[in-house]
Amino acid sequence: MDQRPVQELNFRTHDGVDLFYRRWPAVDAPRGAIVMFHRGHEHSGRMAHLPDELDLPQFDFYAWDARGHGRSPGARGDSPSFAASVRDVQTFVDHIGARHGFAPEQIGVLAQSVGAVLISTWVHDYAPNIRCMVLASPAFKVKLYVPFARPGLALLYKLRGNFFVNSYVKAKFLTHDTARQASFDSDPLITRAISARILLALYDNAERVVADAAAIVVPTQLLVSGADWVVHLKPQQEFLQRLGAMTKEIHVLPGFYHDTLGERDRITAVAKARAFVLRMFAQPLERPDLTRAHQSGYTRDEAERLAQPLPALSPRGLYWAATRAAMRAGGALSEGVKLGHATGFDSGSTLDYVYRNEAHGAGPLGRMVDRNYLDSIGWRGIRQRKLHLEQLLQRALARAETDGLPLRVLDIAAGHGRYVLEALGGASVRPQSILLRDYSDINVGAGRALIAAKGLSDIARFERADAFDAASIAAVTPRPSIGIVSGLYELFADNDMVARSLGGLALAILPGGYLIYTGQPWHPQLELIARALTSHRGGAAWVMRRRTQAEMDQLVAAAGFEKLEQRIDEWGIFTVSLARRKS
Template structure:
């Protein structure tokens, strides 16, 4: 990450006046090597107590929130405001991003750049965001679980009012038929704010971006629905500011989001008569006073991240799993539906290779995952292959294949990091399945490895893995053993000490956090400071009920009932074992994550 402009300049705020103090102009390099523009206002007191990241509305840019630097009056904080990809002075097609998830990852890159460049800890960061920026911030805190000090969301655009009936469905259909296109916003400035200076500056600002790409608009809806429904996964203090007379977005999802927040340090303020530009309204001194008090209180005390490491016993995902394990009356509508669904799967297994593999070995087995990784529809006749193709295209399996790509990317990154630091490269995978993903990653890496130890509890997987090792000619460095990934003492005795340990697709299958603690503790005892751990998680899945009601597990053919772990829960368990998270990837649907942590 580099800064292309270190000079200072004054920055006009939304009212045409300069913000107090000079703003530095910088660029940072995001995850796909794109350089995004941002402004920085150093703490006017000289020494910054923390950093406040300002995120602008959709269609706008960082200069539109510059006025908050002076109006908040928090002189002992540094402020940062980016121009999001495709907006303001940042590059890219106006109003476009590869996906909403890519923009969320941009935000993760931005905050990590601030931390690395200016020496803050994640606990020193607060985010103030408005409209689409507020959805970005909420999604980042939900999906990446950064332990920031505070989150302030103003009029989050969880549900945009399109006014045209069935507009969302029409946009989706047109995108499928014709590909991506752009939708122009015709919202007039007078419906955003009562402040005449803000109205004039909006209408005359050459950096305002009217169009928004259809993929981003649709992703915005999908992501917002997921985050609102699962807001209990957000474990940082949060303040919500709602404009009472908002013409642009709906109120109901904002209230539902607030109701679902689990942290006891949460606030909701409904601002009567305010239009959508909450922080640029004529009477904005009211919400700004709320923000100033909230941020001051949060930084006056120790970080207050909510501890969710006992969520397996008392958390909402435990309640969800309990509901999924409760049977329906066989003669009820739902009971009859799922009985017929299971019958159809048994019939499909007669001609679909993938469904037959899942029914025989468990849909969560290493054999099924290996079949999904290969992604080659097979079956009896054209009908069997068509059914198998539909099976392989299920959103969960698409997420699994994206997880494999993320695993390979991060394995290569970790090996390069170890090699660059002059360390040995002894790799341990404690539940490798058939080992295809790790062996593929080893084959693709240009790093010479010292050893690769693969383990799995299933003899079937061990035999299949040894065959893959032989096929790739890796017998000189790789070996496969049958072992229990939850035997902490066995893991602690691993020789040689692993420089890179991998846990993929395992912890998600077991609800009990005690098992996870034993496994992580064993790895921590085996690994030296500076060693790296790659771990996966499943914080969300849109087909949990179908999986629980229709699919079977590798454990004796019982129902495959999953208890989700929020990313915060998984990260806190890893941190408690003595690791510090340094990287994360997540698929565009928010289903599977792959993270890297360093042994402290």
């Protein structure tokens, strides 16, 4: 078999860093692309045998050197964060589309070990419309042979900051292929070190993705090494069992070491991957319909469990009763907790307080309690969401200006409007008009005061309106070029309500205009929120039904919008997306 010619290229990722990648163009007329992601410590050259061995002449192949690996820049084995590397994946796929012409629906992914965790996280958090993915020995749980290694690493990281540890794995425990062993040992681009920051985040994200694998709906094949010295089998099995994809399969390869796609007898694994890819590309893009997920589905079941009261004298019932009592006591000291009890922890007033991020309370103790409250992971994520909203609003303004659209902004549930007004205050492009709306009289009054304080009364106004009244939204004049709905749909479980609201936005926004929308596909404190915090709806318990990113994107697409970009915080909690209204 003749080796395919290879091109050595670079792409600029989201923070301006140029990453290296290889491209093997299709031999025949291309029908798709396979994008490959290497193991930890390695680089794209370690997968260079696969374009020939997979024998898919109608497919382009791509493989990057991850940030901090191979010929890509950065400290060896490091990244600014695991989330930054996940976003690198999205930027790479965007680049392949822009430069080489492959839409996500024409892309299959092949990823191994740490690369497979990266891809699983990307598919969970960004919900790309790729055709399929093959995951080889995903490193959902690395075998650490030193007792208490993980808590020890976490403690040292907290005390010292970032540092590096070297891999203990020898080539002879990765593959039986002696040529691969020798090339691993002699390869100067192999990165033995990995930063503690990335190793700890790898564990955290792997656990999150395995636990919430039902959110992943991309057709998936798992290739598992049966004699793996490096990673555990059980999380791989749990991942497949929970996976939400309509097509999913697992193949355990007896005797294989960790380098599944570089093993001596890899012809078996390669043949299974090839057959799976061909099968998935021979049929239309496969996705379950998630627009009825409020009627049946795992997030509905989860929300119903959280809404059920616990037996008062059970251990969990007593625990959450004590937590509620502690929150009431906290309200006597902390201004933020007091405000949450008064207006709802999901209210616009609470949101504005979290945005301002200034601790207030009764004396030093009250301010300490309030600071602890404001620094909870959920509120940190909310403030990051605000920054992402500001970024995408500025990008939407720039796009609309380039498109020749009038710069008119509509936010249908603005709260106090702080994030919109502050984003527009820092924008290089000034909109012609800003219409903020909210259902709460408190929010409308506070928003009008904020407009005056920001000196924007000449272009901004605030009115009371229902964000689920499609006719009212559709009747907005003049028609906006940019619509925003932030933090609203997350509070309402019913997709029919969301679809009605999105339908109104689709009628209101000019053709070719833009929609910015938020999501909350995951939250580490769902039970705390449901059992200890109250909502703005008459002080009822704040029980949320999560929407996966795939579900939220389907609702937006059904309303006539095409998703363009997305941001997500480093914990995987809050997303902000930018979509264009189809003409």
